Amino acid sequence: MKYTPLSTDILAVLKAIVGEKNLITDADRLQPYSHDEVANPAYHHMPEALALPESTEQAAAIVKLANERLFPIIPRGAGTGLACGAVPIYGGLVVSLEKMNRILEINGDALYAVVEAGVRTSDLQAAAEKEGLFYAGDPCSSDSCCIGGNIATNAGGNRAVKYGTTRHQVQDITVVNPLGEIVRLGSRLKKQSTGYCLDQLIIGSEGTLGIITAATVRLLPKSPYMLDILAVFKSADDALNTVQQILKSGIKPTCIEFIDTITLRSIEKFLQTTVPDSESGNPLIIELEADSEDELDDKTVRLDELCTAGGAVNVLAADSERIWKVRKSYSESIRSESRIVATEDIVVPVDRELDTLHFILTQAEKYNLTTRIAAHAGDGNIHLNILKLRDDDYDEWKDRTDRNQAELFTYVYCAGGRLSGEHGIGYKRRHLMERFADPVELSMMRAVKKALDPNNVLNPGKIFTLDD
Numbered sequence: 001m002k003y004t005p006l007s008t009d010i011l012a013v014l015k016a017i018v019g020e021k022n023l024i025t026d027a028d029r030l031q032p033y034s035h036d037e038v039a040n041p042a043y044h045h046m047p048e049a050l051a052l053p054e055s056t057e058q059a060a061a062i063v064k065l066a067n068e069r070l071f072p073i074i075p076r077g078a079g080t081g082l083a084c085g086a087v088p089i090y091g092g093l094v095v096s097l098e099k100m101n102r103i104l105e106i107n108g109d110a111l112y113a114v115v116e117a118g119v120r121t122s123d124l125q126a127a128a129e130k131e132g133l134f135y136a137g138d139p140c141s142s143d144s145c146c147i148g149g150n151i152a153t154n155a156g157g158n159r160a161v162k163y164g165t166t167r168h169q170v171q172d173i174t175v176v177n178p179l180g181e182i183v184r185l186g187s188r189l190k191k192q193s194t195g196y197c198l199d200q201l202i203i204g205s206e207g208t209l210g211i212i213t214a215a216t217v218r219l220l221p222k223s224p225y226m227l228d229i230l231a232v233f234k235s236a237d238d239a240l241n242t243v244q245q246i247l248k249s250g251i252k253p254t255c256i257e258f259i260d261t262i263t264l265r266s267i268e269k270f271l272q273t274t275v276p277d278s279e280s281g282n283p284l285i286i287e288l289e290a291d292s293e294d295e296l297d298d299k300t301v302r303l304d305e306l307c308t309a310g311g312a313v314n315v316l317a318a319d320s321e322r323i324w325k326v327r328k329s330y331s332e333s334i335r336s337e338s339r340i341v342a343t344e345d346i347v348v349p350v351d352r353e354l355d356t357l358h359f360i361l362t363q364a365e366k367y368n369l370t371t372r373i374a375a376h377a378g379d380g381n382i383h384l385n386i387l388k389l390r391d392d393d394y395d396e397w398k399d400r401t402d403r404n405q406a407e408l409f410t411y412v413y414c415a416g417g418r419l420s421g422e423h424g425i426g427y428k429r430r431h432l433m434e435r436f437a438d439p440v441e442l443s444m445m446r447a448v449k450k451a452l453d454p455n456n457v458l459n460p461g462k463i464f465t466l467d468d
């Protein structure tokens with residue numbers, strides 16, 4: 001696909017749409033928009049310009065212009081993505097929603113919030129909490145990512161075991177479609193059978209089918225009683241077998257997170273802290289919620305029994321702030337060890353998680369890979385980071401990780417898994433889509449993209465390429 005460079009006259013029209021202060025062409029200011037959280041410079045590309053719309057109408061006018069003049073648009077939230085979805089691989093115009101960051105309504109009676117796409121996830125969480133309510137979406141990046149980005153990637157995170165992923169929190173979205181038309185998709189209805197579920201199609205489409213400018217999201221009454229339990233197991237086998245038992249037990253935890261021993265020690269070193277029994281332990285962090293003290297006590301006792309029967313060497317009430325700091329520092333601690341990392345976001349059925357972990361570790365030995373592993377274990381979502389060490393030759397390391405990746409995903413697909421549990425495909429994994437996605441499924445996805453975005457202006461080259 002040939003795109004038109006952003007010429008002086010296109011930039012003048014863009015300036016007229018968003019105002020002079022909201023159109024950036026200065027290279028220094030554009031540089032942060034050339035990448036997301038993938039640090040490897042091989043994935044970085046400079047945009048030609050950046051637009052910061054302040055309304056849905058401005059975003060729509062930009063997309064209309066892109067169709068008239070044929071330039072690519074790359075929607076962007078906070079740029080915390082891990083799949084290069086917001087990277088302008090063909091240059092063009094990055095459209096950042098960062099200035100559309102107002103919480104428009106919190107409705108405690110009907111239990112919903114209306115937010116603009118650029119609202120920081122933790123700001124929504126805090127605003128809900130102030131009203132005694134609760135927003136269930138909680139990616140580990142919640143302090144920096146945006147609701148629009150969460151919706152575009154169908155972000156998961158820590159509470160998906162009980163509450164599902166971002167798509168389960170969304171009631172409706174305001175979208176600028178790829179032709180520049182404004183549409184509100186979805187509704188606050190409890191049920192409807194009224195044609196295609198287009199809101200759910202846009203959710204998780206990584207900016208390829210629409211720019212999300214606002215959303216209505218579900219709020220819940222906040223559970224009055226909560227407890228984080230730290231259960232430390234001697235082996236990963238014991239820990240992951242116990243995950244199965246917990247899910248079967250009816251205790252309904254909010255989350256079950258797993259960190260392997262080596263990774264735990266690297267996080268401890270990074271944070272200069274210690275976690276009980278970390279010398280040889282494989283911890284599960286399990287969060288419980290309850291409506292009464294008795295219910296919480298009951299769940300805690302049953303969980304303790306399950307973990308102890310499963311081989312836990314220690315089960316204790318955790319200091320929530322401290323233990324979540326450890327879990328949420330997973331990515332940062334890895335970055336402190338190496339800037340070049342192969343990051344996988346494997347997802348398998350939960351009952352295949354343990355054998356998949358065995359496969360990962362066998363492969364690591366076979367290819368001499370330095371791994372860091374944490375998992376949203378209650379969701380079957382394993383984060384595998386493979387570090388390039390200082391002495392590794394880049395090409396040789398890349399060759400080893402590529403060969404490992406091909407074998408790993410062959411295994412994962414045989415286990416009924418997929419390429420990404422929550423980070424998305426973006427640009428970084430699109431070659432794997434070609435290789436592993438069902439060809440019919442892929443051709444249906446391409447047909448949808450072509451039908452909705454005939455000029456291929458919205459985030460082109462992400463998830464897959466079009467073959468013409």
Ligand SMILES: Cc1cc2nc3c(=O)[nH]c(=O)nc-3n(C[C@H](O)[C@H](O)[C@H](O)COP(=O)(O)OP(=O)(O)OC[C@H]3O[C@@H](n4cnc5c(N)ncnc54)[C@H](O)[C@@H]3O)c2cc1C
Nearest residue numbers: 077078079080081085140146148149152155156207212422
């Ligand atoms: C430390 C760390 C921890 C993380 N933990 C988690 C986790 O627990 N769970 C999880 O799911 N992810 C996690 N992530 C990944 C990332 O934070 C999520 O993918 C997040 O949803 C991205 O939001 P963002 O606003 O930064 O989007 P961006 O990175 O800006 O964009 C991501 C994708 O969404 C598209 N997009 C963004 N905004 C819009 C919009 N308004 N309309 C249309 N398309 C849009 C972009 O084009 C791109 O394809 C983590 C990342 C880091 C760095």
